[in-house]
Amino acid sequence: MSRASESPPPAAVTVVVPTRDRPAQLAKCLASVCASVRDGDEVIVVDSASVAAAEVAAQATRVRARLVRCEQPGVDLARNAGWRAATHDIVLFTDDDVVVEVGWRDALAATVAAHPDVGFVTGRILPPPGQVPSRDVALKRDEQPEVYDATSVGNLGHSASLGMRRTVLDRLGGFDEALGAGGRFRAAPEIDLFDRCFAAGLGGRYEPAAVAVHDQWRGPRRLILLEARYGFGNGARLAKLVRTDRARARLVRRDALLGWGLHELWRELRAGHGYPALGVAARLVATAVGFCRARFVPVVDGHFRTSGAG
DSSP states (O other), X not given: OOOOOSSOOOSOEEEEEEESSOHHHHHHHHHHHHHHOOTTOEEEEEEESOSSHHHHHHHHHHTTOEEEEESSOOHHHHHHHXXXXXXXXXXXXXXXXXXXXXXXXXXXXXXXHHOTTEEEEEEEEEOOTTOOOSOOTTOBOOOSOEEEOTTOOSOOOOTTEEEEEHHHHHHHTSSOTTSSTTSTTOSOHHHHHXXXXXXXXXXXXXXXXXXXEEOOOOOHHHHXXXXXXXXXHHHHHHHHHHHHOHHHHHHHHHIIIIXXXXXXXXXXXXXXXXXXXXXXXXXXXXXXXXHHHHTXXXXXXXXXXXXXXX
16 A cells, blocks of 8 residues: 655655445545555545445455444545544545546645645546546646635535645534535535635645546436536535625625536537536526525534434
8 A cells, every 4th residue: 555755755644535335436446546655644445334335345455444434424424534533634535436646645745735824735637538528527627736715716626636634624623514425415515615714714725736537427417417416515505605704605606607607508508518508507506496405504613504414
């Protein structure tokens, strides 16, 4: 689970991989993670209530990763369990349907270590070679580094390629477990976490040298459902911001309606892209629904206080 290097490594890191009933994809992900990490690092696989728990455990054991089991599903519950179990302060996150390149660990860890005023660092996320996804909003292809602050909107990156300090996660209470797959509001967990970093006076960075590959395994119809899920979560995030950070809420609302919404819908329609245009329309409608559903859900210490997933 390590590789040699001629240069002095950054501080040791913990890599957290949440997973639920995808052992074949998990195996590919772990193989790539273990080719990227160094001596002294640890890899934690968090099983998010998998039915095939033995298969998930076998994949973790095969690469000598630590296994943490969550009896309730929820990707953010799993991520929180992972970083709370971490030995090291620098924590890197990826997903079980992602393959990271060899330099991924070093690029994220070095950027986190070099910028103590930064709350989060995201990495570049590309499709597999030769794959042309019909649409995948989890991708982040920009080739130049970026610096983020409370005025930044748009695609800031994803938890599929994310580095943070454990101390920052602890300060913010980690991911909001009402967001993300398995949560009440289905999506937007990382961008909500970024919002809370900004509110705490912490910036963010994008490091394109940290490359991960996200397999676009969903077909067009499932992508439309995914777009709706993203919109639903983003609407809930906006409903939270309206109560906690009105200045940022105004920026996010404009981006959701125009930049990520009507302008993109017009571009897809002009290009004759039927399914992508339908996906954008579904996201716009779902954003309004998510906002209405979350508008009066209590927010305590930056987190939705809900009765559970649903």
